[in-house]
Amino acid sequence: MRLGFTLLLLLLVPGLGLAQIIRRSIPDKLVVLTFDDGVSTHATAVAPLLKKYGFGGTFFVCEFPPDFADKQKYMSWEQIKQLDKMGFEVANHTLTHKHVGKLTKDQLIGELDALEARCAAYGIPKPVNFAYPGYAIHPQAYEVLGEKDYHFARIGGDRAYDPTRDHPYLIPSYTTLKDNREVILKGLEEAKYGKIVILTIHGVPDYAHDWVTTPPALFEEYLNYLRDNNYKVIALRDLDQYVDWKEAARVIALPGR
Numbered sequence: 206m207r208l209g210f211t212l213l214l215l216l217l218v219p220g221l222g223l224a225q226i227i228r229r230s231i232p233d234k235l236v237v238l239t240f241d242d243g244v245s246t247h248a249t250a251v252a253p254l255l256k257k258y259g260f261g262g263t264f265f266v267c268e269f270p271p272d273f274a275d276k277q278k279y280m281s282w283e284q285i286k287q288l289d290k291m292g293f294e295v296a297n298h299t300l301t302h303k304h305v306g307k308l309t310k311d312q313l314i315g316e317l318d319a320l321e322a323r324c325a326a327y328g329i330p331k332p333v334n335f336a337y338p339g340y341a342i343h344p345q346a347y348e349v350l351g352e353k354d355y356h357f358a359r360i361g362g363d364r365a366y367d368p369t370r371d372h373p374y375l376i377p378s379y380t381t382l383k384d385n386r387e388v389i390l391k392g393l394e395e396a397k398y399g400k401i402v403i404l405t406i407h408g409v410p411d412y413a414h415d416w417v418t419t420p421p422a423l424f425e426e427y428l429n430y431l432r433d434n435n436y437k438v439i440a441l442r443d444l445d446q447y448v449d450w451k452e453a454a455r456v457i458a459l460p461g462r
């Protein structure tokens with residue numbers, strides 16, 4: 206009897222832990238669109254298209270140096286504010302696109318705070334999600350994000366996100382490029398059995414960094430594919446409905462810890 210009870214507990218407890226991370230059953234074909242670097246075509250091309258398709262999206266903005274003032278390359282803060290008004294998420298990519306491992310703790314806090322202050326100045330809600338500039342990670346960043354109560358932090362990695370295994374400060378994404386259509390289409394098939402596919406998209410096209418450009422025709426092909434195959438396309442902040450990030454951060458180990 207006692208042995209049976211112990212076995213029952215062993216069987217149930219890990220399951221209970223997972224149940225606490227997962228707030229609501231994650232549907233198949235759940236996709237998160239994220240857009241990096243505050244580039245001009247996010248305002249001029251991407252946002253209107255997302256509206257047309259009824260899709261959500263998260264824009265990880267910064268004042269990318271040295272050309273932030275060049276509005277052919279980058280959005281103005283007025284344009285970023287419009288993204289928020291259109292119902293999209295504006296999130297933190299540091300103020301000046303600094304790799305987190307190259308900053309002291311105070312400098313990283315300063316970069317995050319400065320971006321939050323810009324948002325506040327333009328009436329944009331305080332960002333709660335983060336994307337690592339250059340996909341560069343560092344243990345110090347996990348600490349800072351935790352202290353600042355950030356929910357999710359996105360990396361690269363070209364694989365699907367498993368909320369029961371991936372720490373919320375290391376959630377992977379697929380990066381769209383001009384020549385990796387097969388990788389992306391195959392990746393989208395991974396959005397099932399509790400996994401979520403997150404895409405990282407730079408400019409459409411990208412006038413600042415050609416090597417991460419996504420051609421407009423290819424981007425629209427992805428949007429058509431998502432619509433025609435009944436994907437649910439959301440912003441990163443919408444993951445809060447499905448994933449208890451605090452519980453996930455508590456129970457999932459970080460590397461090097």
Ligand SMILES: [Zn+2]
Nearest residue numbers: 241242338339
């Ligand atoms: Zn970036």
